[in-house]
Amino acid sequence: MATKSLKAKGNDLAVSNKQLEILNGGIFADGELPYFKDKISEIGHFPLRPKKLEILQINVGYMCNQVCEHCHVDAGPDRKEIMTRETMKQCLDVIKNTGAHTLDLTGGAPEMNPDFEWFVEEAAKAGIKDFIVRSNLTIIRANKKYHHLPDFFKKHNVHVISSMPHYTRGKTDKQRGDGVFDKSIKALQELNERGYGMPGSNLRLDLVYNPSGAYLPGDQAAMEKDFKKALKEDFDIQFHNLFAITNLPIARFLDYLIASENYEDYMYALVEAYNPSAVANVMCTNTISISWDGWLYDCDFNQMLDLKVASKVKHIKDYNEDLLNDRNIIISQHCYGCTAGAGSSCQGTVA
Ligand code: SF4
Numbered sequence: 001m002a003t004k005s006l007k008a009k010g011n012d013l014a015v016s017n018k019q020l021e022i023l024n025g026g027i028f029a030d031g032e033l034p035y036f037k038d039k040i041s042e043i044g045h046f047p048l049r050p051k052k053l054e055i056l057q058i059n060v061g062y063m064c065n066q067v068c069e070h071c072h073v074d075a076g077p078d079r080k081e082i083m084t085r086e087t088m089k090q091c092l093d094v095i096k097n098t099g100a101h102t103l104d105l106t107g108g109a110p111e112m113n114p115d116f117e118w119f120v121e122e123a124a125k126a127g128i129k130d131f132i133v134r135s136n137l138t139i140i141r142a143n144k145k146y147h148h149l150p151d152f153f154k155k156h157n158v159h160v161i162s163s164m165p166h167y168t169r170g171k172t173d174k175q176r177g178d179g180v181f182d183k184s185i186k187a188l189q190e191l192n193e194r195g196y197g198m199p200g201s202n203l204r205l206d207l208v209y210n211p212s213g214a215y216l217p218g219d220q221a222a223m224e225k226d227f228k229k230a231l232k233e234d235f236d237i238q239f240h241n242l243f244a245i246t247n248l249p250i251a252r253f254l255d256y257l258i259a260s261e262n263y264e265d266y267m268y269a270l271v272e273a274y275n276p277s278a279v280a281n282v283m284c285t286n287t288i289s290i291s292w293d294g295w296l297y298d299c300d301f302n303q304m305l306d307l308k309v310a311s312k313v314k315h316i317k318d319y320n321e322d323l324l325n326d327r328n329i330i331i332s333q334h335c336y337g338c339t340a341g342a343g344s345s346c347q348g349t350v351a
């Protein structure tokens with residue numbers, strides 16, 4: 001189990017260019033596997049273009065109380081990149097004027113940003129239809145100063161989406177660290193007590209599953225059924241939907257794939273599972289991702305690879321939705337993770 005980020009360890013893969021070298025080289029440069037660009041050209045989707053903007057995803061910082069094995073953000077307690085109030089104010093100007101219907105706050109653990117609650121209060125006033133906070137659950141139990149979060153979320157009618165790799169302690173703790181399962185269960189019970197995740201409740205609580213090894217997720221609907229049954233029977237916990245997400249071969253998951261000698265097999269599996277009908281709905285076609293320091297990206301994954309949007313507008317201070325919507329999306333071989341099987345996005349399958 002990791003205790004430090006790749007960045008803190010001085011690992012080569014903390015540098016995005018190194019990751020891109022791997023993704024663009026080896027079995028792809030040799031012609032063993034086709035480049036993603038060529039695959040989507042076959043169906044007339046290259047260059048990949050955005051459709052209507054629906055989701056603004058804001059990453060308020062890479063600090064996290066956990067150091068999960070497969071984190072694509074390379075987050076952890078040692079990451080100090082945190083969005084300032086000044087950048088938050090620039091985001092708020094955009095939130096008030098955007099055509100997007102969904103605001104999605106992510107991290108790290110977004111709650112660890114010292115201005116998180118101020119930002120949620122201000123952003124909630126904009127009346128965005130779906131206001132998501134991606135909470136890792138354990139943060140709610142990590143420290144007394146976070147114990148009130150379930151009430152705070154409820155007060156602002158925040159939609160909580162939380163990672164829960166499995167309904168068993170062993171698989172969850174293996175991926176996310178010792179004790180994570182028990183704390184997550186307690187946090188889910190507290191959210192349920194406030195009405196989150198209950199049948200018919202408008203306090204939305206969704207869970208995210210991602211595989212704990214070098215394999216693709218199973219059928220989302222079947223897994224949701226299994227999770228619902230097990231969590232209800234074992235802990236009397238309820239939630240609304242389960243999103244099954246494919247691990248993309250970047251950051252700590254890429255490090256894991258290489259260290260476990262699974263990289264090539266995993267890329268083969270992603271390419272074999274390529275589903276052309278997922279391409280039209282990949283997440284970057286309706287999302288703009290904003291980093292802690294205000295730069296704009298096609299998605300959270302491109303943010304971690306430091307692939308800024310291919311647009312005249314690259315920073316939140318210059319935000320212009322029309323100009324941004326007229327751009328080509330930057331792709332590489334990690335994109336195969338979004339088109340494998342039923343497709344994958346921050347809100348689950350797309351095909
Ligand atoms: S909780 Fe999320 S952001 Fe934090 S280390 Fe785990 S996967 Fe990364």
Ligand code: SF4
Pocket residue numbers: 282283284285298299300301302329330331332334335338
């Ligand atoms: S990784 Fe990002 S850019 Fe690539 S297909 Fe997925 S959402 Fe789009």
